[in-house]
Amino acid sequence: MSDNKPRLILVNNLLFALTLLGALVLVPLYGFLVGYQAEALWVALLFWLWSGISITAGYHRLWSHKAWQAHPVVQWLLAIGGAMALQNSILHWSSDHRRHHKHVDDNQRDPYSAGRGFWFSHIGWMLREYQPLTESTYNNVRDLQKNAVVMNQHNHYGKWVLATNVGLPALVGWFTGDVLGMLLLAGVLRLVLVHHGTFFINSLAHIWGTQPFSDQHSSRDNGVLALVTFGEGYHNFHHTFEYDYRNGIRWWHFDPTKWLIRGLEKLGLAKGLRRVPADRIESARLAMQLKSSQRLLADHHTAQEWLAKLEAEYDHLLSRLQAYYGEKQRQLKLHKHELDRSARQQLTELHQAFEQQKRQWQSLRAQAHAQLA
Numbered sequence: 001m002s003d004n005k006p007r008l009i010l011v012n013n014l015l016f017a018l019t020l021l022g023a024l025v026l027v028p029l030y031g032f033l034v035g036y037q038a039e040a041l042w043v044a045l046l047f048w049l050w051s052g053i054s055i056t057a058g059y060h061r062l063w064s065h066k067a068w069q070a071h072p073v074v075q076w077l078l079a080i081g082g083a084m085a086l087q088n089s090i091l092h093w094s095s096d097h098r099r100h101h102k103h104v105d106d107n108q109r110d111p112y113s114a115g116r117g118f119w120f121s122h123i124g125w126m127l128r129e130y131q132p133l134t135e136s137t138y139n140n141v142r143d144l145q146k147n148a149v150v151m152n153q154h155n156h157y158g159k160w161v162l163a164t165n166v167g168l169p170a171l172v173g174w175f176t177g178d179v180l181g182m183l184l185l186a187g188v189l190r191l192v193l194v195h196h197g198t199f200f201i202n203s204l205a206h207i208w209g210t211q212p213f214s215d216q217h218s219s220r221d222n223g224v225l226a227l228v229t230f231g232e233g234y235h236n237f238h239h240t241f242e243y244d245y246r247n248g249i250r251w252w253h254f255d256p257t258k259w260l261i262r263g264l265e266k267l268g269l270a271k272g273l274r275r276v277p278a279d280r281i282e283s284a285r286l287a288m289q290l291k292s293s294q295r296l297l298a299d300h301h302t303a304q305e306w307l308a309k310l311e312a313e314y315d316h317l318l319s320r321l322q323a324y325y326g327e328k329q330r331q332l333k334l335h336k337h338e339l340d341r342s343a344r345q346q347l348t349e350l351h352q353a354f355e356q357q358k359r360q361w362q363s364l365r366a367q368a369h370a371q372l373a
């Protein structure tokens with residue numbers, strides 16, 4: 001069997017093994033024998049933020065999904081940070097990622113299909129020639145091939161990687177007076193943390209968590225993962241609405257990538273932020289709730305009765321949803337002076353009616369589920 005496995009990619013195997021070994025052995029050893037300067041810790045933290053968010057805001061939401069547009073200065077900063085994250089060039093990463101979305105869970109065509117298990121989707125897919133480079137590899141990123149920043153980084157990728165991962169930490173370390181300490185913390189340890197943070201999105205975020213928006217793919221929403229991935233843990237939302245610049249849509253969802261993009265917009269450095277209309281998001285969520293109730297009740301002897309009630313309540317809920325969002329949409333198109341008090345009042349009432357119906361729907365679901373207990 002093992003004879004049929006594709007060839008090992010030596011450079012990737014060495015890179016992942018040696019950096020991990022360095023982070024686990026050399027980093028604590030140096031701390032124990034020599035000790036680190038506070039500056040090295042702060043620079044490592046800064047580089048972790050910079051390289052991590054360059055992947056999420058840049059590689060992922062900007063270039064792979066075109067969910068927003070960035071000022072060239074921001075693009076350069078994200079391209080440099082992305083090279084520091086050492087996850088291949090923007091062009092290559094985006095090509096893989098667009099295929100991941102298009103063929104998600106297809107074990108042949110999704111480059112890091114979760115269907116092939118945790119190890120494969122986390123890191124295994126990069127250790128062997130599972131997806132050899134062909135002429136068609138970059139067919140799905142023609143738009144990015146017109147971008148000067150993207151192509152500069154792609155064509156000089158090796159130099160960019162060395163400059164950001166070795167040159168920059170060494171230079172900063174030379175200024176602070178501890179080159180080796182800086183290389184270990186802001187270079188090696190920081191890189192390993194960024195690597196596995198991103199890799200968890202391909203592995204754990206397709207295994208662990210909830211599916212509030214769709215069960216058509218294995219992706220999951222997971223607030224814990226969001227904490228270590230700059231907000232990318234809301235992966236079920238992301239796979240359902242991939243062009244939205246947000247991954248966590250509630251204001252309290254931990255999504256620093258979203259906050260950064262919005263902040264850049266306020267500064268005039270970002271524009272064209274794409275949002276999926278709220279009624280589509282709400283409909284998807286409610287449809288999944290109906291589906292999960294239907295599934296739970298399916299084998300129960302009183303199921304028919306409850307299902308009929310639930311479906312009737314659900315239809316009612318959808319009509320309330322349409323009434324509210326339809327009126328909201330209509331009012332958004334009007335000029336301010338055309339909106340009188342009664343129009344505003346009407347919208348408030350439609351919103352309240354929708355919220356009220358939503359509560360009723362939740363309470364009926366709770367009653368139906370309690371029947372199973």
Ligand SMILES: [Zn+2]
Nearest residue numbers: 060097101242
């Ligand atoms: Zn994506």
Ligand SMILES: [Zn+2]
Nearest residue numbers: 201202219235
């Ligand atoms: Zn995914």
